[in-house]
Each structure stands twice: as structure tokens, then as C-alpha cells.
Amino acid sequence: MTKVHDRGGWPTGDPIDTSDHPMEDWELHIDGLRAVLAQKGLLITDQLRRAIESIDPPRYETMRYYERWTAAVELLLIEKGVVTAEEIDRHMPSAETSA
């Protein structure tokens, strides 16, 4: 079975946009968060990949690269009991205000 991450550009055969673009602040934050969690032994690359690949394909297609990372980190931290979904939801309003 072909999975959504199986090949770059899948399911179309269209050329892939490989132009470079600067990372946005929130993307750098997620990259840093992943590094810290990995240092603390709370996140392993293979687990991150597995979590990214578990995103529902239609949703996966609409998400940007670091949005997928964000969703995967959230899934793994909830799975490991580091945070709960309720705790994240509770902090979202203030996070959105400061963003």
C-alpha cells in the first residue's frame, strides 16, 4: 500500500517545488522543541516519523512541514503522558494571544 509519505510529490507526478525559503519564527521554535525533547530522551526520530505518518492523509496534504512536526510532537507527548490534551487546550488561548 502506498502511504502518503511514500514518495515526494505523491500522488501526483508534478514537479516538486524545491525553491528555498526562510524558516518562520514558529518553525524555529518547533525545531528547538524537538531538539530539547530529544536531549531529554522524550522523543526519538523514529517515533516522530511514525507519528507524522499517522496523520490522516487528507489532513497531511494540507499541512506544512513543521505543522506536521507540531502535530506529531503533540501526539507523542500525550501518548507518553508528559502533557494531556486538556492542558494543551487550556494554554492555547494565551499562546494565540502572544503569537
Next chain:
Amino acid sequence: MPQIATAPQRFNPGDHVRVRREAPAGHVRTPAYIMDKTGAILRVHGAFRNPEAIAYGGDGLPAMPLYLVRFNQGEIWDSYSGPQNDTLSMDLFDHWLEPA
């Protein structure tokens, strides 16, 4: 470094192998487009803990031999229009391969 349990290395450089077609749920390190394709072992990287198990919190043991396998692009893609001697090389774990 302490010895870890390692699965036997079944292939050597030059051996022809076919990639197994399987569709297990969850995380795998073999893309579907290479399944059923035949290539040749180019290099043996060594043995590594199986990421398909580590992805779910396992220890990934026994460590699995990992090979660099070379395929002809023309065999992979139905409508490949590039040069005939174009190749694609991919890292594949032992348990995805069978003798061809």
C-alpha cells in the same frame, strides 16, 4: 560497547535481491514503489536496531543488517524516459529482502 543481538547478514555485495511486498500497518522503512523490484547489493552498512520497532517504543533488537541496494530506474517506473543506465540506490533492511 557491549555486543547486542544481531540478525545474521544474509547478503553480500553483488547478490541479487527482490524487495518483499508487504503492507504492514504503521511505520515501515521501505516505500511501496520499490516493493517487488529486483536490485543488487552494493554495500553492507552494518547492523542497526530496527527503526520499525523503535518507532513504537521497542528496543529494535535484534539489530538488522542494512544494505545499500542499487536498482535500475527503468525497472522501477513504468514510463521512465531517462537514460537507460540511470540507477537508484536505497538503504534497505535485511528483513525486507529475499534472494532473487
